[in-house]
Amino acid sequence: MRRTIQRLLVVAAHGDDETLGAGGTIAKLADEGVTVALCVLTNDDGSRSESGNGVTNRISAIELAAKILGIERIQVNEFGDNRLDTVGHLELNRVVEREVRDFEPDTIFTTSMADLSVDHQLVSRAARVAGRPGKGSVKQIRAYEIRSATDIGEASGLQPGFRPNCWESLDEQHVDRKLEALRAYGKELEEWPNPRSERGVRALAEYRGSQVATGLAEAFEIVRTVHQ
Numbered sequence: 530m531r532r533t534i535q536r537l538l539v540v541a542a543h544g545d546d547e548t549l550g551a552g553g554t555i556a557k558l559a560d561e562g563v564t565v566a567l568c569v570l571t572n573d574d575g576s577r578s579e580s581g582n583g584v585t586n587r588i589s590a591i592e593l594a595a596k597i598l599g600i601e602r603i604q605v606n607e608f609g610d611n612r613l614d615t616v617g618h619l620e621l622n623r624v625v626e627r628e629v630r631d632f633e634p635d636t637i638f639t640t641s642m643a644d645l646s647v648d649h650q651l652v653s654r655a656a657r658v659a660g661r662p663g664k665g666s667v668k669q670i671r672a673y674e675i676r677s678a679t680d681i682g683e684a685s686g687l688q689p690g691f692r693p694n695c696w697e698s699l700d701e702q703h704v705d706r707k708l709e710a711l712r713a714y715g716k717e718l719e720e721w722p723n724p725r726s727e728r729g730v731r732a733l734a735e736y737r738g739s740q741v742a743t744g745l746a747e748a749f750e751i752v753r754t755v756h757q
């Protein structure tokens with residue numbers, strides 16, 4: 530069956546969410562001719578700096594990762610990392626709604642409500658609001674899983690957890706490109722056995738692939754899909 534995705538909008542709280550969550554699938558779809566856009570809500574990693582208050586502009590890393598994955602259009606907003614809960618949800622919704630209106634995606638990929646990160650939960654909600662029925666072009670919404678956000682949500686007892694019901698099988702080169710894009714984010718990669726290590730990311734691709742008896746895969750939770 531040929532896929533119906535033609536215009537994909539990936540919505541992320543932080544630069545690297547898109548790569549960790551769906552980098553292999555983005556590379557695969559871009560290779561198939563799908564036009565991919567990325568909307569990132571924050572542009573600093575203040576909470577991760579050693580002093581806890583440093584701010585790093587991530588745009589160049591986001592652009593490099595996007596180029597590796599084949600993303601054609603990037604919109605990075607200036608909200609603060611780990612501070613999306615101080616932004617009114619109307620404002621967050623408006624940012625994603627504007628991107629949906631301008632880009633007219635048929636499909637949205639976004640973060641999961643099962644993630645421990647409040648930023649991820651708020652962005653997931655904003656993407657669902659922007660892509661709600663009767664509001665524009667969106668026919669499908671999927672949530673992606675992120676190592677050290679979705680699995681830590683699970684390990685912290687968040688309910689309901691991530692329940693994949695859609696798998697994208699990947700070639701080695703898609704996973705290689707995902708890892709290459711992750712390296713563009715430099716210090717975001719940790720050493721094994723941290724889940725956010727190259728080996729950890731690959732282990733998840735192998736696990737998700739073996740669930741459906743394919744070599745490698747990324748798993749998604751379909752929020753809604755409308756067939757026409």
Ligand SMILES: [Zn+2]
Pocket residue numbers: 542543546646649678
């Ligand atoms: Zn994130």
